[in-house]
Amino acid sequence: MAKRGASTRLWRRSIIIMLLIIFVGFGLAIGRLFYLQTYLAEDLQQRAVGQQLKSTALSAKRGSIYDRNGNILAQSVTVWKIVLEPAHIKTDDARKYVARGLSQILEVDEKKVLEKTYEQNYYSVVKTGVNTDVKDKVLEFKEELSKNFNLGNCIDTIEEYKRYYTNDNFSCQ
Numbered sequence: 001m002a003k004r005g006a007s008t009r010l011w012r013r014s015i016i017i018m019l020l021i022i023f024v025g026f027g028l029a030i031g032r033l034f035y036l037q038t039y040l041a042e043d044l045q046q047r048a049v050g051q052q053l054k055s056t057a058l059s060a061k062r063g064s065i066y067d068r069n070g071n072i073l074a075q076s077v078t079v080w081k082i083v084l085e086p087a088h089i090k091t092d093d094a095r096k097y098v099a100r101g102l103s104q105i106l107e108v109d110e111k112k113v114l115e116k117t118y119e120q121n122y123y124s125v126v127k128t129g130v131n132t133d134v135k136d137k138v139l140e141f142k143e144e145l146s147k148n149f150n151l152g153n154c155i156d157t158i159e160e161y162k163r164y165y166t167n168d169n170f171s172c173q
Contacts, residue, residue, distance in 0.1 A: 056123075059160045074165045080135040081158040082106060082126045086119045088154040098145065098154065102126055105137045129162060 036044065065074040082102070089095050095117040103110035106127045116124045130138070135157050146152030 059162075061161045062163065072166055074163060076161045077164055078132065079128070079160050079162045080130045080132070081128045081160050082130055082135070082138055083156045083158055084113075084116050084124045084126050085122045085154050085156060086117045086124055087122050088151060089117050091149075094145075094149045094151055097149065098151070101141045101145075102138070102155070105134060105141060106130065128160065130157075 061078075062076045064072055064076070067073050084098070084102070086095075089098060095114060098117055099110050099114035102108070102113050108127055113126060116126065138155060138157060142152060142155045145154065
């Protein structure tokens with residue numbers, strides 16, 4: 001016959017405590033899921049739709065058009081869209097610094113850029129149709145932000161294309 005010693009009682013207590021922790025943990029998880037799916041369901045659905053259904057126009061690079069003599073009538077040129085990701089910016093000093101820097105580089109109103117820095121999203125267009133020289137200045141400013149404020153991911157550049165016609169709009173149609 002086995003003895004009922006201290007080790008057996010300790011082992012049973014350990015099992016009871018472990019089962020209690022498991023049941024309480026799963027109970028809390030199930031309670032939280034119930035709370036999210038019943039009380040917060042409508043708000044979470046609206047927030048999800050707002051994140052998922054944002055339309056963005058993508059421009060495609062088109063080929064050049066030549067006349068019969070080989071002269072270019074129309075061609076696509078690469079331009080850039082400057083996008084701000086304001087959810088990464090946490091302090092007011094950083095917001096002001098970003099707004100001041102981008103407004104000087106892009107020649108846009110500083111107040112409008114500052115308003116965009118307070119938005120809570122990851123996609124806010126600051127300016128479109130920016131040429132490559134200005135884009136390079138923005139990338140230098142982005143590196144400066146990374147060093148000074150640890151904000152290397154708050155500005156992004158997206159490649160776009162713009163159509164240019166050599167004879168103004170004479171041959172565009």
